[in-house]
Structure formats: structure tokens, C-alpha cells
Amino acid sequence: MNTLEKLVELFRQFPGIGPRQARRFAYFLLTRDSSYVNSLSSLIREAKKEIKKCASCHRFFTPNPKSKIQDECEICSDDTREQNTLMLVARDVDLEMVEKSGTYRGVYFVLGGTLPILEDSPEKKIRIKNLELRVRNDRKLSEIIFALNANPEGEHTAEFVAVTISPIIKEKNIKISYLGRGLSTGAELEYIDPDTLKSALKNRA
Numbered sequence: 001m002n003t004l005e006k007l008v009e010l011f012r013q014f015p016g017i018g019p020r021q022a023r024r025f026a027y028f029l030l031t032r033d034s035s036y037v038n039s040l041s042s043l044i045r046e047a048k049k050e051i052k053k054c055a056s057c058h059r060f061f062t063p064n065p066k067s068k069i070q071d072e073c074e075i076c077s078d079d080t081r082e083q084n085t086l087m088l089v090a091r092d093v094d095l096e097m098v099e100k101s102g103t104y105r106g107v108y109f110v111l112g113g114t115l116p117i118l119e120d121s122p123e124k125k126i127r128i129k130n131l132e133l134r135v136r137n138d139r140k141l142s143e144i145i146f147a148l149n150a151n152p153e154g155e156h157t158a159e160f161v162a163v164t165i166s167p168i169i170k171e172k173n174i175k176i177s178y179l180g181r182g183l184s185t186g187a188e189l190e191y192i193d194p195d196t197l198k199s200a201l202k203n204r205a
């Protein structure tokens, strides 16, 4: 495989990118001057080095060098947030969307993806083991809000997670609510406007 083909192959692994788009990306880079390509490659390296995964919610974050807490993000380590309410989201972008709306004051857990309907090994696709551990060991937790996309994959994931954690939930008397039910069918959290999100959060059931 020559260098161009190797580059195309790397772009193909990006989410939602097919072979033709991957090829367009590769050719686009070839048309740029070297300063563009250099800053792109050094930024990727820097991001990989600086950005960490939060030990509590598993989102990616940049630790504040002045902060004493280096393994938890600024949301999880914020005492003013409601530590008893945990919102389950599929991806970092969903968390960002909810944060931008400014309507939620609890904490999060990022599952890391959703489950395709026929998935043989769910534990490889989402952080279900980490979630079980978190729910079991978290003494403050009183409510879990499922904020997954209102599409079949999102609903399937919510069902799988709810069934898996139900023994712990019952034992600890934790309330479960669903944000997706306040959203229109097919809605993806990533593209929802703040007002819709605000009312979905208020009317969660």
C-alpha cells in the first residue's frame, strides 16, 4: 500500500466517513502548504498528550495545571453541582450539548457509544461495567437520567442498561427517568436546540 492509500485508510476509520470522503480528505491535505499540515499533526499529538479521560464520568477533558484534582474533570469535581443526579449520555458531544444549554446542574456518565440492535458483546461497545461499578459505589446517587438519542439504537441501549443495572437500582432505591421520551422520535441529542432540551429535562418521565 502506498502512502496515499495508507492515509485514505486512516481517514476511513473516522466516524461517518466512507471511502470517497476519505479520499477527498487525503487529496485536500496534499493541496495544503506544509505549515497547515505541520500544525495539524502537532495539534493531534498535543491533544493526545494533554487531554485525559475523567476517572468518574469518562469524558475527555484538559486538566487544569493549577488544580489539585488531576484525574477528575471540572464538572465531576465541582461541589456546587448536584452529585445525586447522574445523566447517562452516549458520547462526549452529547454531554457538551447539554452543558451548553445550561439547564442541567447534575453530573454525567459517558457510555462511550450506543448498542446496535444485534450486538454480541455489549460490554465492548459501551462502558457498562464502569457504570455498574459507579452506581454500586456512589453513595449520593438518587436519580439516573437516561439521555440517549430517541432512535431505535438509543432506545435499545437504554433498555439494555436499565435491565443490567436494575438489581442495583432496586437495592439502592434509585429513581430512573428518561429524557428521550420528551423528545420527538428520531431526535439526536447532539442536534437539539437548548429550549427543546430544557423542556425535555423538565418533563422527563
Ligand SMILES: [Zn+2]
Binding pocket: 054, 055, 056, 057, 058, 059, 072, 073, 074, 075, 076, 077
Ligand atoms: Zn468527569
